[in-house]
Amino acid sequence: MKNIQDILKSAPKAKQRSFKKGSIIQSAGDLKTVPIYVKKGLLKSYLIDNNGKEHIYMFAPENWIIGDLEAIQYQQPAQLFIECIEDSEVIAFEKDCLFNTQLDNEQLAxxxxxxxxxxxxxQRRVLMLMGATAADRYQYFLETYPELPNRVPQxxxxxxxxxxxxxxxxxxxxxxxPK
Known part of the structure; x- marks a missing residue:
């Protein structure tokens, strides 16, 4: 059975790239957006509001895929920035790569x-932002990203x-x- 790295290696348009910490891979307004697989390192996606404040949407550590889904799917300008929090190696690929017809049903599933x-x-995160306490949101962050508290600034x-x-x-x- 192929894993995600095997699938991406066999994708003809997949491009492996290395970026230094602080590099911006995608900016809001970009017209050409693609999904990005994080091979090594750590990325974040975020938006900047009208007051210049940054709002982090998502973190992507190793083996995660990150991208501006709406921009990718509907060929719209990106709304999100994607930036490297650490030196990173990524694979940028076409959106249809993961659902390639050369994959068997088990791989597609x-x-x-x-x-x-x-x-x-x-979805759970959005619902928690709407009604959960800050402590509950932090607990969920720890469940979702158990390795990140020591890698990401407070x-x-x-x-x-x-x-x-x-x-x-x-x-x-x-x-x-202690309690």
């Missing part, structure tokens, strides 16, 4: 399950959670203190 799992996580985590860094600091102190 596995790709679909991975996609649905990620979409489900994003202010980025706070942006992702929709809270102030001071609030996150308070939540982390409460979780660290």
């Amino acid at each position: 596995e790709n679909a399950q991975t996609l649905y799992r990620r979409i489900g996580r994003l 202010k980025m985590i706070a942006s992702y959670l929709g809270i102030m860094p001071q609030t996150l600091s308070t939540i982390r102190k409460k979780l660290a203190s």
Whole structure:
């Protein structure tokens, strides 16, 4: 059975690239957008509001796929920036690559399950932003990205959670203190 890396290697238009920390791979307004598989490193996608404030939409550590789905699917200008938080190696590929007809039904089903799992996580996150406490949102962040608290600055985590860094600091102190 092929894994995601095998599939991407066999994709004729897939391009492997390396980026330094701080590199912006995609900017809001870009017309040519593609899904990006993170082979090594860490990326974030975000938007900047009218007041110049950054709002993190998603983190993508190793083996995750990141992109502006609406822009990719409907050939619209990107709404999201994608930036490297660490030096990264990525594979940019065409959207149809994961659903290539050369894949057997088991491979297509596995790709679909991975996609649905990620979409489900994003849906849950949106619902939590609408009604969960900041502490519950942080707990969900830890479940979704267990390796990231030591790789991502606290202010980025706070942006992702929709809270102030001071609030996150308070939540982390409460979780660290013995009960």
